[in-house]
Amino acid sequence: xxxxxxxxxxxxxxxxxxxxxxxxxxxxxxxxxxxxxxxxxxxxxxxxxxxxxxxxxxxxxxxxxxxxxxxxxxxxxxxxxxxxxxxxxxxxxxxxxxxxxxxxxxxxxxxxxxxxxxxxxxxxxxxxxxxxxxxxxxxxxxxxxxxxxxxxxxxxxxxxxxxxxxxxxxxxxxxxxxxxxxxxxxxxxxxxxxxxxxxxxxxxxxxxxxxxxxxxxxxxxxxxxxxxxxxxxxxxxxxxxxxxxxxxxxxxxxxxxxxxxxxxxxxxxxxxxxxxxxxxxxxxxxxxxxxxxxxxxxxxxxxxxxxxxxxxxxxxxxxxxxxxxxxxxxxxxxxxxxxxxxxxxxxxxxxxxxxxxxxxxxxxxxxxxxxxxxxxxxxxxxxxxxxxxxxxxxxxxxxxxxxxxxxxxxxxxxxxxxxxxxxxxxxxxxxxxxxxxxxxxxxxxxxxxxxxxxxxxxxxxxxxxxxxxxxxxxxxxxxxxxxxxxxxxxxxxxxxxxxxxxxxxxxxxxxxxxxxxxxxxxxxxxxxxxxxxxxxxxxxxxxxxxxxxxxxxxxxxxxxxxxxxxxxxxxxxxxxxxxxxxxxxxxxxxxxxxxxxxxxxxxxxxxxxxxxxxxxxxxxxxxxxxxxxxxxxxxxxxxxxxxxxxxxxxxxxxxxxxxxxxxxxxxxxxxxxxxxxxxxxxx
Numbered sequence: 122x123x124x125x126x127x128x129x130x131x132x133x134x135x136x137x138x139x140x141x142x143x144x145x146x147x148x149x150x151x152x153x154x155x156x157x158x159x160x161x162x163x164x165x166x167x168x169x170x171x172x173x174x175x176x177x178x179x180x181x182x183x184x185x186x187x188x189x190x191x192x193x194x195x196x197x198x199x200x201x202x203x204x205x206x207x208x209x210x211x212x213x214x215x216x217x218x219x220x221x222x223x224x225x226x227x228x229x230x231x232x233x234x235x236x237x238x239x240x241x242x243x244x245x246x247x248x249x250x251x252x253x254x255x256x257x258x259x260x261x262x263x264x265x266x267x268x269x270x271x272x273x274x275x276x277x278x279x280x281x282x283x284x285x286x287x288x289x290x291x292x293x294x295x296x297x298x299x300x301x302x303x304x305x306x307x308x309x310x311x312x313x314x315x316x317x318x319x320x321x322x323x324x325x326x327x328x329x330x331x332x333x334x335x336x337x338x339x340x341x342x343x344x345x346x347x348x349x350x351x352x353x354x355x356x357x358x359x360x361x362x363x364x365x366x367x368x369x370x371x372x373x374x375x376x377x378x379x380x381x382x383x384x385x386x387x388x389x390x391x392x393x394x395x396x397x398x399x400x401x402x403x404x405x406x407x408x409x410x411x412x413x414x415x416x417x418x419x420x421x422x423x424x425x426x427x428x429x430x431x432x433x434x435x436x437x438x439x440x441x442x443x444x445x446x447x448x449x450x451x452x453x454x455x456x457x458x459x460x461x462x463x464x465x466x467x468x469x470x471x472x473x474x475x476x477x478x479x480x481x482x483x484x485x486x487x488x489x490x491x492x493x494x495x496x497x498x499x500x501x502x503x504x505x506x507x508x509x510x511x512x513x514x515x516x517x518x519x520x521x522x523x524x525x526x527x528x529x530x531x532x533x534x535x536x537x538x539x540x541x542x543x544x545x546x547x548x549x550x551x552x553x554x555x556x557x558x559x560x561x562x563x564x565x566x567x568x569x570x571x572x573x574x575x576x577x578x579x580x581x582x583x584x585x586x587x588x589x590x591x592x593x594x595x596x597x598x599x600x601x602x603x604x605x606x607x608x609x610x611x612x613x614x615x616x617x618x619x620x621x622x623x624x625x626x627x628x629x630x631x632x633x634x635x636x637x638x639x640x641x642x643x644x645x646x647x648x649x650x651x652x653x654x655x656x657x658x659x660x661x662x663x664x665x666x667x668x669x670x671x672x673x674x675x676x677x678x679x680x681x682x683x684x685x686x687x688x689x690x691x692x693x694x695x696x697x698x699x700x701x702x703x704x705x706x707x708x709x710x711x712x713x714x715x716x717x718x719x720x721x722x723x724x725x726x727x728x729x730x731x732x733x734x735x736x737x738x739x740x741x742x743x744x745x746x747x748x749x750x751x752x753x754x755x756x757x758x759x760x761x762x763x764x765x766x767x768x769x770x771x772x773x774x775x776x777x778x779x780x781x782x783x784x785x786x787x788x789x790x791x792x793x794x795x796x797x798x799x800x801x802x803x804x
Contacts (some may be wrong), residue, residue, distance in 0.1 A: 183361030190365060194375060197745060198765045202382050205772055208232065209384035220389070220793035224421055224786040227390055231778045233427050233454045234418035235380065236392045236411055237373050239354040240432025240460075241505055243759075244395040245338035246288040248311060250281050255332025259310075262330055266295045266307035284343040287311055287335060289358045289370065298363075298480070299489045303664055309495035311335075314399050314502040318615050323404035337395035340803070349388035349800035350410075351377050353395035369759035373431075379768050383775075388797045389421065395803075398433065401504035401620050402440050411441040414802040415452050421793075423783035425454040427775055431762050432680070435461025436508065442631040443624040455634035455734070457774060459767070460677050460710075460758050463637075464684040465511040465592070467582040468646045472500040473613075474583075474604050475655035476665035493665050501609040507616040511592040512626065514687060515579035523694035526550055527575060527687065534572045552693065552738045554714050560741060562713035564642045567675060571714060574641040575683040576674035584650040604656055628688045634734050635692060635705040636722055636774065638742065638767070639685035642711045642756055645676030677710075679758035696737040704737045710767065711756050714741025719769045723777075731778045742770055
């Protein structure tokens, strides 16, 4: 009888096993719960607590908070959304048109095609797992992630999914950014890049561990959608808990939704350029995407394309244009850089040396976030971080007239403010507002006076004990060699060579109209100082050693104003002195210089009401972030592209009334459908 019962139970288990889910999504394995309060604070409830409930039971609560924040955002943007609804298609709803009719309306309409390029850690990365290969060739990674089998029939053991969001993983996935164990290794093992310098083409030098394949979200079988890469650069997390607690992860969400409201269609008139943000600019797929999109849009619409790049995306955008022929550049309307670290960002060294607490947060009294193991793997194998090392511009060009004007204007401002009187010598940058005018209204960390607020980037960016390091290549290599262990050093030194970009390093004008948006309303890390040698501490403890002192200058809390502004000032100097006929506008975000009206880069209109961008100089761009109601609105680096007034500014940039070179498209309905559904700009 017992044998018969065991046989029945065994048969029953075998019969239901295929229907049991032993992947990481199984609620059997759900651990601690995280919830966001109405005030936006993250709290943790341990599974052992009597009030514990599965995370899934709080999803509706968090979604309600998120939806309320979205409602408030849309309310703030109501006037803009109503006034620009289908403006690019002459008031006609694109969803009610054939694709041919849509393109013809766009041709007749006032808008330019647009490309959106995200910054570092601002593209959703999707990972595909070949379970058997990973288990066989990297059993250490398999074990570090808590997996035990590749078989669904062994339902009592844990197995991986076929695909995951690697960045950003959900709260309870193996790739969560809310790590509470400093020894957790799964995310670090997956995010690590392997580099083979022997490959001639930089794009072929990078690989993941065996059994792991990483690309942007939307470029895999399970993540594919009809958004042609747009999904990959907006709402980086699926967790309402994350979406409702910070604006940094929104990416281009609000921005791209506004474009669609204007009548843009992904793949046909707007294009996202997602990319694996770990790889260097020269190895990135973004270069191909940008160039191909420009060609496609010009062929379909006869119109030139604007490229909007946020943060590191600004460097990707300019590099793509640097590598174009003069004929190809004629198809580009211009580049808009938003918070672009054009001279690098000093804070990029911090996570490599001893870790960055920007990726850590408190959950009650518990530290959570991306631990040192993961940060070390990510920052020391990602060549994009080296792309962002501070540049030697303030050494290389120190004697140039335009650089002397910058350095003199810094002194000029200080003299003006300290004495209350205008200095006797002329304003070194007479196109930039003077300190007796209002720019930085209502910010605690800076004066209301208009000032350059730039810092001299020839000063050291790193101090370790008594040794100072500077942005020259020689000093940078010393900083690496003396503060990072040999296991990671050689790869980083190879990255230093791969990331050299001659035209960018020489601040050559890209050869298309430039709009450079920067912020100088917040104190921003500029110099990191360690009283002890970080390397032996982090190597022995496998944990962080954060700077003992951080010196700050003005910027957007991530990028120094000097980094974003300096190239623009050079290009403005060249335009005003007849060295180029291509204009540049330097636009200060959160400046009240132009009052509450949203500024325009355009200087005039012609007889056909086509807007003209002819003059170089300064614009103040007011912002709505400081009036936010949701608790996650702020004016910092990552949130700039979610600001309603910046998006309104962008919509005005795109609405040019420029005439197309063609009266109707030559593409057939079948061809347009193939481009849209196949997302051919990205393949």
